[in-house]
Amino acid sequence: MRGEIHGEITLSQALPAGRAALEPFFPALAADALRRVLGPTGAGELTAWHLEGDRLTLTLTADGSRAHQALLAIARQLREQLGKREKVGVRAVRAAHYRLTFDVDAAPERPVQLPIPHSLSFDGTHATLLLEGLDEAALRDNWSDRAAALVEEKVRRQRYGGKEQYWSLLHQGPPRDHRFDRDPTEVMIERNWVRNGPTKGRWFLGPVVAHLLRTMERIAIDEVLRPLGFEEVVQPHHDSFDILLRTGHLEGLPGEFYYVAEPKSRDPADWERFTDLVKITRAVPEEELARLVTGPVAVNCYAQCPTIYWWLSGRTIADETLPLKVYDRTAISNRYESGGRHGLERVDEFHRIEPVFVGTPEQLLPLREDLLARYRHVFDDLLELEWRTAWVTPFYLQQSGGGGVEDDRERVRGTIDFEAYLPYRGPREKAEWLEFQNLSIVGEKYTKAFTIRPQKGTLWSGCSGIGLERWLIAFLAQKGLDPEGWPEGFRRLAVPLPRDVRFL
Ligand code: ATP
Ligand code: ZN
Ligand code: MG
Numbered sequence: 001m002r003g004e005i006h007g008e009i010t011l012s013q014a015l016p017a018g019r020a021a022l023e024p025f026f027p028a029l030a031a032d033a034l035r036r037v038l039g040p041t042g043a044g045e046l047t048a049w050h051l052e053g054d055r056l057t058l059t060l061t062a063d064g065s066r067a068h069q070a071l072l073a074i075a076r077q078l079r080e081q082l083g084k085r086e087k088v089g090v091r092a093v094r095a096a097h098y099r100l101t102f103d104v105d106a107a108p109e110r111p112v113q114l115p116i117p118h119s120l121s122f123d124g125t126h127a128t129l130l131l132e133g134l135d136e137a138a139l140r141d142n143w144s145d146r147a148a149a150l151v152e153e154k155v156r157r158q159r160y161g162g163k164e165q166y167w168s169l170l171h172q173g174p175p176r177d178h179r180f181d182r183d184p185t186e187v188m189i190e191r192n193w194v195r196n197g198p199t200k201g202r203w204f205l206g207p208v209v210a211h212l213l214r215t216m217e218r219i220a221i222d223e224v225l226r227p228l229g230f231e232e233v234v235q236p237h238h239d240s241f242d243i244l245l246r247t248g249h250l251e252g253l254p255g256e257f258y259y260v261a262e263p264k265s266r267d268p269a270d271w272e273r274f275t276d277l278v279k280i281t282r283a284v285p286e287e288e289l290a291r292l293v294t295g296p297v298a299v300n301c302y303a304q305c306p307t308i309y310w311w312l313s314g315r316t317i318a319d320e321t322l323p324l325k326v327y328d329r330t331a332i333s334n335r336y337e338s339g340g341r342h343g344l345e346r347v348d349e350f351h352r353i354e355p356v357f358v359g360t361p362e363q364l365l366p367l368r369e370d371l372l373a374r375y376r377h378v379f380d381d382l383l384e385l386e387w388r389t390a391w392v393t394p395f396y397l398q399q400s401g402g403g404g405v406e407d408d409r410e411r412v413r414g415t416i417d418f419e420a421y422l423p424y425r426g427p428r429e430k431a432e433w434l435e436f437q438n439l440s441i442v443g444e445k446y447t448k449a450f451t452i453r454p455q456k457g458t459l460w461s462g463c464s465g466i467g468l469e470r471w472l473i474a475f476l477a478q479k480g481l482d483p484e485g486w487p488e489g490f491r492r493l494a495v496p497l498p499r500d501v502r503f504l
Pocket of ligand 1: 303335337346347435437465466467468469470
């Protein structure tokens with residue numbers, strides 16, 4: 001990458017001697033600032049400068065993406081020098097234009113757009129990005145680096161679009177005989193065990209299904225988490241935007257959240273018109289409501305690990321606590337699934353247990369093996385499922401230079417999906433299997449993002465999303481809804497079932 005910046009430094013007042021006042025020291029000051037920012041090997045220079053009234057304009061070039069940092073360093077040193085020599089200050093610094101040239105993975109197939117003022121052109125895989133009007137805060141905050149990274153990411157997405165996830169089979173258990181081939185949600189509706197909820201993608205579970213879901217929960221806790229030393233935590237249902245900025249979820253999934261709004265006031269007087277309208281019309285006065293509540297201030301829990309990392313943020317974890325093993329089963333996951341909704345297996349509100357573990361790589365790799373062994377015991381011995389595992393790498397890890405590809409070969413950092421065959425979807429070779437849980441080790445991604453430190457060495461983390469509705473559907477789709485068809489181990493835990501609620 002190479003950068004060329006046209007900077008503007010505004011002084012607190014014009015210099016009486018004009019350019020002559022800067023002539024003796026400014027070029028050397030700029031050269032010194034460039035050297036400090038770029039180090040002994042980086043190349044960069046001041047190619048032009050001009051003073052008119054209170055405005056100093058200058059052009060700088062630099063290797064890499066440091067030209068804006070050099071501009072800031074020059075403004076800082078100039079502030080010092082002018083203060084001493086002329087009693088004149090520096091009022092503002094900005095980049096009128098900032099040209100970055102760099103290579104991308106492939107020539108783009110379609111135009112690439114950014115939401116800040118710019119122009120962008122490509123010569124094959126060579127990109128020229130011209131950013132316009134960056135103020136001091138944007139320069140300090142490295143918007144330019146992020147804009148260039150975003151161009152690279154968008155080009156990559158065009159190229160690999162659709163193939164968001166790499167999938168490779170790890171382990172496949174034996175095929176089993178299934179005596180049931182219906183969609184279990186349909187049968188549950190017929191039996192009045194569940195009712196499609198009052199709002200989108202949410203279900204009311206009657207006593208039988210609530211009992212079965214809790215039985216699955218008990219199995220996960222008693223057979224997997226407690227034996228491995230995981231302890232329960234209880235976390236809030238709402239995630240702050242700050243948390244989601246740090247995990248990357250806010251840029252990754254904004255269309256999948258349920259957003260939380262607050263009343264602007266709790267004073268009944270402010271709500272009088274609203275309540276009066278309700279009394280007269282017996283309808284929701286939507287415009288009035290929109291006026292009385294804020295925009296989104298938080299997000300309903302999407303997954304539990306972000307808030308668990310928040311709990312640990314800025315802390316140093318004592319050696320004796322590592323590996324830290326906790327789980328949450330309180331926060332209910334909310335996701336806007338839109339067109340993908342189906343039965344109880346793809347809903348907008350679901351119950352997940354999420355174990356999170358933090359420790360050194362040497363602690364986490366064996367822990368993953370222990371978790372796998374415990375899960376295997378549950379799915380093979382208790383539930384007797386037909387299931388498989390696959391190594392999947394999310395798009396961001398796969399394509400980033402940050403080690404995702406090597407990890408793929410060594411299978412150290414990354415995600416294991418657990419999938420079950422659903423007979424109602426057709427032959428096992430052709431049908432899409434249901435991901436019913438996963439298990440990830442993410443390296444330092446979140447310990448870094450939340451500044452979670454060890455006393456010494458490297459701190460990694462990982463998590464596992466245990467989807468209880470998915471466990472239940474995987475089981476019922478293979479074993480049916482009648483306890484006579486259930487494996488002995490599960491029947492012992494689940495039977496007797498609550499009595500059906502009968503409707504006439
Ligand atoms: P999918 O690819 O099926 O959408 P995901 O990759 O979005 O799943 P994760 O974010 O990895 O899922 O969440 C982990 C677990 O949460 C999943 O393995 C599954 O058990 C559960 N889960 C996710 N989305 C839903 C949903 N809409 N309904 C029920 N369970 C879900
Ligand atoms: Zn997680
Ligand atoms: Mg999903």
